[in-house]
Amino acid sequence: MYEHKDPPRRQQSAGAGGGTSAQTGSRSTSVSSVSDSMGAAMGPALHWLHDVAAVTLLKARRTLFQAAILFCVLGLLLWVSIFLYGSFYYSYMPTVSFSTPVHFSYSSDCEASGPRLCSFPMANISFTKNNKAPVMAYGQPYRVSLELEMPESPVNEQLGMFMVRMSGYTKSGSIVSSVMRSTMLHYRSSLLQTLSTLLFSPLLLAGMAEQKQLIEVELYSDYVTNANQPTAGAIIELHSRQVQIYSSQLRIHAYFTGIRYILYNFPLTSAVIGVASNFAFLSVIVLFSYLQFIWGGIWPPDQVRVRVMIGDNTRIQQRREEARKRMDRENSNKELDVPKVIGPVNEASDFQGTDTAAVEPSKKDSVIRDACGPDAPDTKEKGSHDSEGPDEKDVSGGCPLPEPQNETTLRQRPGPWMSL
Numbered sequence: 001m002y003e004h005k006d007p008p009r010r011q012q013s014a015g016a017g018g019g020t021s022a023q024t025g026s027r028s029t030s031v032s033s034v035s036d037s038m039g040a041a042m043g044p045a046l047h048w049l050h051d052v053a054a055v056t057l058l059k060a061r062r063t064l065f066q067a068a069i070l071f072c073v074l075g076l077l078l079w080v081s082i083f084l085y086g087s088f089y090y091s092y093m094p095t096v097s098f099s100t101p102v103h104f105s106y107s108s109d110c111e112a113s114g115p116r117l118c119s120f121p122m123a124n125i126s127f128t129k130n131n132k133a134p135v136m137a138y139g140q141p142y143r144v145s146l147e148l149e150m151p152e153s154p155v156n157e158q159l160g161m162f163m164v165r166m167s168g169y170t171k172s173g174s175i176v177s178s179v180m181r182s183t184m185l186h187y188r189s190s191l192l193q194t195l196s197t198l199l200f201s202p203l204l205l206a207g208m209a210e211q212k213q214l215i216e217v218e219l220y221s222d223y224v225t226n227a228n229q230p231t232a233g234a235i236i237e238l239h240s241r242q243v244q245i246y247s248s249q250l251r252i253h254a255y256f257t258g259i260r261y262i263l264y265n266f267p268l269t270s271a272v273i274g275v276a277s278n279f280a281f282l283s284v285i286v287l288f289s290y291l292q293f294i295w296g297g298i299w300p301p302d303q304v305r306v307r308v309m310i311g312d313n314t315r316i317q318q319r320r321e322e323a324r325k326r327m328d329r330e331n332s333n334k335e336l337d338v339p340k341v342i343g344p345v346n347e348a349s350d351f352q353g354t355d356t357a358a359v360e361p362s363k364k365d366s367v368i369r370d371a372c373g374p375d376a377p378d379t380k381e382k383g384s385h386d387s388e389g390p391d392e393k394d395v396s397g398g399c400p401l402p403e404p405q406n407e408t409t410l411r412q413r414p415g416p417w418m419s420l
Contacts, residue, residue: 085278
């Protein structure tokens with residue numbers, strides 16, 4: 001019993017194994033087909049993505065390169081604009097303020113007793129900066145003043161008024177200007193001196209304050225140096241032999257007007273406007289240069305010439321059409337005046353038709369000659385020698401050539417114009 005039951009089980013197991021292998025094979029085949037179809041579908045997409053990425057990378061590199069060049073050009077233009085404005089400001093603006101110490105000298109070879117000096121104190125001042133550039137610009141007004149630091153000593157209080165003289169000279173030593181001004185120590189009563197001494201006694205004892213006065217003497221209010229005889233220096237002299245001074249300073253201050261006033265009083269605004277103007281001017285020059293280099297200019301001469309030639313050809317065609325219409329109109333008017341002969345005989349009609357056909361060319365020739373006469377419109381425009389087209393080769397003197405006649409008509413009976 002058991003032996004007969006084993007084969008069916010084996011067959012079932014074998015059948016089950018075969019079915020399983022068949023299903024596995026079909027599944028693998030379907031999977032491979034799906035993968036192949038997906039690969040076939042993804043292949044063009046991958047190629048497209050690769051091309052898009054390559055083109056995008058190329059455009060990005062080109063854009064970055066162009067942006068770098070643009071930034072470099074803009075930076076160079078900005079630097080050149082700042083340099084030009086600085087050069088203009090340095091060359092156009094003169095020295096605003098000039099101050100130099102004045103060292104007085106006097107003779108001491110006399111036997112003077114007391115506080116009297118042997119001569120007037122005198123000092124020689126040079127109006128050149130570093131012994132090269134002049135301090136005062138030509139045509140610019142200046143205010144020249146002398147500051148004297150004088151002690152409140154009894155000698156200066158009893159001195160009263162004294163004169164200060166200034167004489168300007170050139171390099172050759174000739175005097176170009178001279179002025180004299182008076183000054184004195186400011187008056188202070190004994191009570192005021194006592195109160196100020198008591199109030200500032202700690203500072204006076206510590207050496208942080210002194211009993212002195214600063215006297216300012218205005219020598220010139222609007223001194224202008226001459227370009228023909230520029231001032232190279234000045235001699236300052238105090239007309240007093242009892243004056244006592246600690247130190248003195250000569251100050252020269254410029255009074256600006258117009259553009260110099262704006263540059264000096266509004267430096268930041270002037271700098272911004274000046275740099276922006278230079279930058280805009282240089283940008284326009286660079287742009288025109290770029291257009292000239294790339295395109296040959298904003299309006300290339302070739303394009304202008306082509307446009308002019310096109311306009312000339314159009315006008316010539318219009319004139320030709322008008323002349324043709326005029327000739328056609330005259331031909332039609334003359335044809336209306338020609339009598340028509342109608343006969344019963346065919347030969348007569350043939351001869352008459354031949355005569356009419358022979359006469360019509362002569363009339364047309366005469367019309368063409370009349371149209372080409374001195375009264376005919378000029379089909380060429382004066383001055384348009386450059387506008388040569390293919391249509392002008394078929395025209396003689398601005399009029400079309402006569403059309404060829406029919407061969408049969410000429411053989412039967414030539415027109416009168418053929419005998420000429």
